[in-house]
Amino acid sequence: MAIKAVLVDMGGVILEMDNSRGFPFERLDFRGREALLHLIRHRGGHASLDDLERLVFEPWHLGYERRRETGKEEPWGPHLTRLRKKAGIRALNLTLLEAWFRPYGEQLVPIGGAVEALDSLRSSGFRLSLVSNVPLPGKLYCGVLRRHGILDWFQSLHFSYDAGSRKPSPAMLRSALGELGVRPTEAIMVGDRRPNDVAAGRAAGTATVWVRSDDGGGPAADYDVDSLAEVPGLLGS
Numbered sequence: 448m449a450i451k452a453v454l455v456d457m458g459g460v461i462l463e464m465d466n467s468r469g470f471p472f473e474r475l476d477f478r479g480r481e482a483l484l485h486l487i488r489h490r491g492g493h494a495s496l497d498d499l500e501r502l503v504f505e506p507w508h509l510g511y512e513r514r515r516e517t518g519k520e521e522p523w524g525p526h527l528t529r530l531r532k533k534a535g536i537r538a539l540n541l542t543l544l545e546a547w548f549r550p551y552g553e554q555l556v557p558i559g560g561a562v563e564a565l566d567s568l569r570s571s572g573f574r575l576s577l578v579s580n581v582p583l584p585g586k587l588y589c590g591v592l593r594r595h596g597i598l599d600w601f602q603s604l605h606f607s608y609d610a611g612s613r614k615p616s617p618a619m620l621r622s623a624l625g626e627l628g629v630r631p632t633e634a635i636m637v638g639d640r641r642p643n644d645v646a647a648g649r650a651a652g653t654a655t656v657w658v659r660s661d662d663g664g665g666p667a668a669d670y671d672v673d674s675l676a677e678v679p680g681l682l683g684s
């Protein structure tokens with residue numbers, strides 16, 4: 448294969464992040480909401496856990512459940528605007544989301560062998576792009592990747608929340624190919640969700656690798672592996 452670039456999914460391939468969500472849940476959601484309320488109080492505002500649920504999280508979740516139909520991530524802006532109004536504070540959306548995300552983000556860690564695999568690929572001269580469906584601004588996940596020392600290894604970053612398009616649309620992959628300056632046939636898409644990652648790769652015209660998971664209902668990939676750690680060997684790196 449004359450592969451020059453590797454487009455990599457994040458959740459379930461690079462980071463262990465409870466791939467069905469990619470956002471704070473259960474205990475970490477509660478801790479994040481407490482942190483968000485603390486921030487609001489610190490800024491002289493007032494809100495309760497009930498306000499957060501009613502004004503922000505419940506309506507956001509309703510939109511989030513429609514993401515596959517709309518092909519876009521549910522925006523946080525309208526929900527956070529209601530919260531700011533109720534709380535009587537001024538704060539950036541990203542600041543508020545960062546407070547909620549932090550307890551979750553702090554416990555996100557790379558999957559075994561993933562960092563070494565990325566390092567091997569870039570050392571061998573492959574160009575790397577991150578192409579990820581996420582329900583929150585990419586900056587939050589960039590903080591996690593930076594903490595693990597791998598953010599700068601990617602020549603381009605594509606997060607669905609910011610891109611306004613999510614896999615299985617090939618739009619983010621096409622942007623990545625453009626930024627890397629490679630043809631589709633010179634790239635391979637690696638992801639753990641066949642309906643999203645493999646379908647997007649096929650639509651963009653790249654080769655595809657499926658990292659085996661329980662989400663295998665979509666189209667078959669060119670290669671199946673158990674983890675990213677196998678990809679350098681697959682590409683002769």
Ligand SMILES: [Mg+2]
Binds near residue numbers: 466638
């Ligand atoms: Mg994934």
